[in-house]
Amino acid sequence: MMKNVKLSPILALILVCTLALSALLASGCGASSQSSQNGETTSKSGLKGELTISGSTSMEEVNNALADAFMAKNPDVKINVQALGSSQGIQAVSEGSAQIGASSRALKDDEKTKTPDLKEIAIAMDGIAVVINPANAIADLKTDDIKKIYTGEISNWKDLGGSDTPITVVRREDGSGTLDAFSELIMGGKTRDIKYVSSAVIQNSTGAVMSSVAGDPGAIGFASMGAVDSKLKAVKVDGIAATPGNVLNKTYRAQRPFVYVTKGDAAGLTKAFIDFALSAEGQKAVSEAKAIPLNK
Incomplete structure (x- = not known):
């Protein structure tokens, strides 16, 4: 028969603390396990690896937004976004240096011929806004007028009802x-068949076009509709404003898809993204x- 053991107050306190600590650790392990099951600390998808998206500067903000949201859900995934231009992105996919090419246009016939297993899928729509400096009073341009500006037939805003200011063409x-x-x-x-005016300022990114037009009262350019801010003014084209609603109802003519291009059918991490x-x-x-x- 077991004898009653009388513990000193100090030993009793140690025993109580030990039991409490054991319970706390057990509770913490259980909470950690539950947290993992709920995907709060561990991705339930189990996805891991690295993905490179290369291409359009117009799609850079979209690509970054999607990459950030996807990585937040999948902490073991790293996504690199490169804004080098649509053609360069498609080439990167063709050569295997990127898993996804971001293109602000559909694939060209020669690209399909060169790499027959390229696949494309639209992930968004976009409108191309024709932009001028806010100091310019012009509010609406006909398609024919825009053509004449970009081929050099019209070189002063006064010919279109504006001020006597030379037109700086930016493309x-x-x-x-x-x-x-x-x-x-x-x-x-x-593009290869159009004789753009030789004096045009040529920029290699959406941001550079915007900066050029914003800094020159006589400038005209074009850029993704979503990139237009208060430093620019988007003119109407043939009386139709450059708005998302007019892209969706197809009344605004300058609209295009934002496309992801893969080599072969997407699989694994690429497909998941x-x-x-x-x-x-x-x-x-x-x-x-x-x-x-x-x-x-």
């Missing part, structure tokens, strides 16, 4: 998806990045 570099879309949708042809971009959560990120979601 994107050859190979830009935005330039190719502008050539097709506004100029009515392929594209699926996320097309999900309700991904399309919300697209909208917050000022592009036009497909499901709006």
